[in-house]
Amino acid sequence: MVKRSVSITVDCEVWEEAGSKLDSRSEFCENQLRLFLELNNDEEDQLLEQIQSKREEIYVLEDKLCAFRKDRLSKAKKKPVFDDAMVTVNRINNRLGKIGKNQIRKIAKSNQVPFDLLLENCRVTDGINIVNFAEVPRK
Known part of the structure; x- marks a missing residue:
């Protein structure tokens, strides 16, 4: 399969956040386009997509956990709970x-x-x- 270099426009913050959470933004974009176009019928690719989807869920949960801990710490510092x-x-x-x-x-x-x-x-x-x-x- 021949690859082509293309240019797309993405919000800077989204691009940076994706870079910190994905191994390859280019690969992720290609997989999403394949999924959208329903070109991805290979079972291996489907498994890879499922794995990537689960990783993204884990990233979201880790972000929520960090936010929860940060919130708990700030609340603990604000009021005299001790x-x-x-x-x-x-x-x-x-x-x-x-x-x-x-x-x-x-x-x-x-x-x-x-x-x-x-x-x-x-x-x-x-x-x-x-x-x-x-x-x-x-x-």
């Missing part, structure tokens, strides 16, 4: 002189805040000694 959790963290740290990651995980779960964000908040707070594991203080 206040109640930090009261418990500080109490344990003051009493024992340290706090374990296992304890922070339990505190995060009981206060319904993300563990990774609470741990990071503890790391940036002065005076909190974080260890990998610490026993739960007895009353």
Whole structure:
């Protein structure tokens, strides 16, 4: 099959986004044209198209996941969701002189805040000694 070099007009942002998500924009365009023209009857090509379609779905889902995480992080930074959790963290740290990651995980779960964000908040707070594991203080 003889290939021809052609020129098409595409929005710059769309072109750049496609370049970051596709292995070959040219191949993708050719496959879409074949699909449109119903020239692609070969079973191998159909499988390749299905694979590409699934990859695109994965890209969309990954973008949604990144947006969700970014939104969650910005919300966590805007409001004092850690206040109640930090009261418990500080109490344990003051009493024992340290706090374990296992304890922070339990505190995060009981206060319904993300563990990774609470741990990071503890790391940036002065005076909190974080260890990998610490026993739960007895009353």
